[in-house]
Amino acid sequence: MKRLTLTQRLSAVFAVLLLACSGISLLVQIHASARHEQEVVQQLSNGLASHIAATAQLMDASGWRPDAVHDLFDKLMAVNPSVEVYLLDTGGRIVGHAAPPGRLKRDRVDLEPVRRLVAGGRLPILGDDPRSADIRKVFSAAPVHVGGKEAGFVYVILQGEAHDAVAAGLARHSAWRMTAWIVGLVALLGLVMGLIAFRLITRPLRALAGAVRNFDGTGEVPATLMTASAADDRGDEIATLRAAFVQMGRRIAEQWRELTRQDQQRRDLIANISHDLRTPLTSLHGYLETLRIKDDLLSPAERHRYLDIALDQSRKVGALAQELFELARLESGLVQPEREAFALPDLVQDVVQKFELAAEARRQQLLIEMPPALPLVHADLAMIDRVLTNLLDNAIRHNPPGTRITVRLAGAPDGLRVDVHDTGTGIPEALRPRLFKRIPALGRTAQAGGGLGLIIVQRILKLHGSEIRLVDEGEPGTVFRFCLAAASSSAVSA
Numbered sequence: 001m002k003r004l005t006l007t008q009r010l011s012a013v014f015a016v017l018l019l020a021c022s023g024i025s026l027l028v029q030i031h032a033s034a035r036h037e038q039e040v041v042q043q044l045s046n047g048l049a050s051h052i053a054a055t056a057q058l059m060d061a062s063g064w065r066p067d068a069v070h071d072l073f074d075k076l077m078a079v080n081p082s083v084e085v086y087l088l089d090t091g092g093r094i095v096g097h098a099a100p101p102g103r104l105k106r107d108r109v110d111l112e113p114v115r116r117l118v119a120g121g122r123l124p125i126l127g128d129d130p131r132s133a134d135i136r137k138v139f140s141a142a143p144v145h146v147g148g149k150e151a152g153f154v155y156v157i158l159q160g161e162a163h164d165a166v167a168a169g170l171a172r173h174s175a176w177r178m179t180a181w182i183v184g185l186v187a188l189l190g191l192v193m194g195l196i197a198f199r200l201i202t203r204p205l206r207a208l209a210g211a212v213r214n215f216d217g218t219g220e221v222p223a224t225l226m227t228a229s230a231a232d233d234r235g236d237e238i239a240t241l242r243a244a245f246v247q248m249g250r251r252i253a254e255q256w257r258e259l260t261r262q263d264q265q266r267r268d269l270i271a272n273i274s275h276d277l278r279t280p281l282t283s284l285h286g287y288l289e290t291l292r293i294k295d296d297l298l299s300p301a302e303r304h305r306y307l308d309i310a311l312d313q314s315r316k317v318g319a320l321a322q323e324l325f326e327l328a329r330l331e332s333g334l335v336q337p338e339r340e341a342f343a344l345p346d347l348v349q350d351v352v353q354k355f356e357l358a359a360e361a362r363r364q365q366l367l368i369e370m371p372p373a374l375p376l377v378h379a380d381l382a383m384i385d386r387v388l389t390n391l392l393d394n395a396i397r398h399n400p401p402g403t404r405i406t407v408r409l410a411g412a413p414d415g416l417r418v419d420v421h422d423t424g425t426g427i428p429e430a431l432r433p434r435l436f437k438r439i440p441a442l443g444r445t446a447q448a449g450g451g452l453g454l455i456i457v458q459r460i461l462k463l464h465g466s467e468i469r470l471v472d473e474g475e476p477g478t479v480f481r482f483c484l485a486a487a488s489s490s491a492v493s494a
Contacts, residue, residue, distance in 0.1 A: 109155060168374040273320070283313045341380050348418075426477055469482070
C-alpha cells in the first residue's frame with residue numbers, strides 16, 4: 001500500500017477537521033436558533049396567561065369551575081392551536097385542561113420555573129410539558145387570585161404538540177435539506193481553499209525534500225537551493241530547515257573534501273614509508289646475505305664493517321617503526337596531554353645538551369637565546385621534549401657542517417614563543433605548503449624535509465592548541481616557530 005505524502009496527510013486531516021467543525025457548527029447553530037425562537041415566543045406571549053387569568057371567571061368561592069375552564073380552553077386552542085392551557089393548584093397539580101383523554105403524561109408540574117417566570121427571570125425559561133414525561137418547553141404563567149389570595153396558576157405551553165408536528169414536517173421537507181446543502185457547500189469551498197493553501201505552504205518543503213532526496217555522496221548542495229536559502233528571509237520553520245540543510249550540506253562537502261585529502265595523504269604516506277623501509281631492509285638483507293655466503297673469505301675487519309652497516313640499517317628500521325607507532329597513537333585520539341606547569345628554559349637546556357656531541361661531530365654549533373624571567377608554561381613535559389628533540393634532530397641531520405642552530409625563547413601575548421633557527425641550506429619552496437601534512441614526495445634529498453618527525457611535532461602541538469609554522473624572517477636557513485600557553489596561578493600552585 002502506497003504511503004500518503006505529507007501534503008496528502010495534511011489535506012486528509014484538514015478535510016476531517018473541516019467536516020467535524022461544520023457538523024459541530026450546525027448543531028450549535030440549530031441549538032442557538034431554537035433558543036432564540038423560544039425566547040422570542042416566550043417574550044411575545046408572556047402576558048397571555050395573565051390576560052386569561054384576568055378576563056375569565058375560572059374560580060369562585062366554591063372552587064374551580066370545570067365547565068368554564070374547559071369551554072375557555074377549547075376556544076383558546078381553536079384560535080391558536082400551538083398553545084396548550086392548564087390550570088394548576090398551589091402545589092403544581094393539574095386541576096384543569098382541555099387535552100384529549102390519555103394524552104397527559106404528568107399530573108403535576110414543577111412550580112420552580114413558574115415562580116422564576118412570574119418573578120421576571122431571564123428568558124427563555126423552560127417548564128414541564130404535561131403531555132411528555134421528559135420534555136421541557138417555553139410557557140406563560142400567571143397566578144389566579146381569589147379573595148386576595150393565590151389559589152393557583154394559569155399555565156400555558158406556547159409550543160404544543162401541534163407546533164411540534166408542523167415544525168417536524170417542515171424540517172423533514174426543507175430545513176434539513178437546505179442546511180445540508182449549505183454545510184456541504186461550505187465544506188467543499190473550505191476544502192478546495194485549504195488544499196490550495198497547503199500546496200502553496202508546502203511547496204518550499206517539497207523542494208527541500210527533493211533536494212535531500214537527490215543529495216549526492218560528495219555533499220554538493222544544489223545551487224537553486226542555496227540561492228533560495230540566501231533570498232528567503234521569512235524566518236519561518238521551513239526557511240530555517242532549508243538554511244540548516246544548506247549549512248549541513250556545506251559542512252558535509254568540506255568533510256568530504258577533507259576525507260579525500262586525508263585519504264590521498266594516507267596513500268602517499270604508505271608509499272613513502274614503503275620506500276623508506278625498502279632501502280634499509282634491502283641493505284640489511286644484502287649485507288647479511290654477503291656475510292652468510294662469503295663468511296670464510298672475509299677478513300675479521302670486513303666482517304665487523306658489514307655487521308656495523310647491517311646494525312645501522314636495523315636501527316633505521318626500528319626508529320621508523322617507532323615513529324609510525326607514535327604517529328598512530330597521536331592520530332587515534334586516545335593520547336591526551338598530561339599538562340603541568342614547568343620552566344621551558346630548563347627543558348631546552350636539557351635537550352640541547354643531549355645533542356651537543358652530535359652537533360660537534362658534524363662541526364655544527366648549538367646556541368640558546370632567551371631573556372631572563374620567562375613565565376612557566378602549561379603543557380605535557382614529555383611531549384614538548386619530543387617536539388624539541390625532533391626539531392633539533394632534523395636541524396642537525398639535514399644541514400651541512402658549519403651550520404649554526406639556535407633555539408630562541410621569547411614572551412608572547414598568551415605564553416612563550418619558541419623558534420628553532422638554523423643557517424643551513426633551507427627547505428625548497430615546492431615542499432613548504434605540505435611540509436607538516438605528509439612525508440615529502442619520493443626522490444627527496446637529505447635536506448628536503450623532516451619526514452615523520454615534523455608530522456609528529458604538528459600532531460603534538462595540535463593537542464596543545466598550538467601549531468608549528470615555517471616562517472621567513474629574511475635570514476638564510478630555516479626557522480620553525482610555535483607557541484605554548486603560560487601556566488595560570490592555579491596550575492602553578494597545584
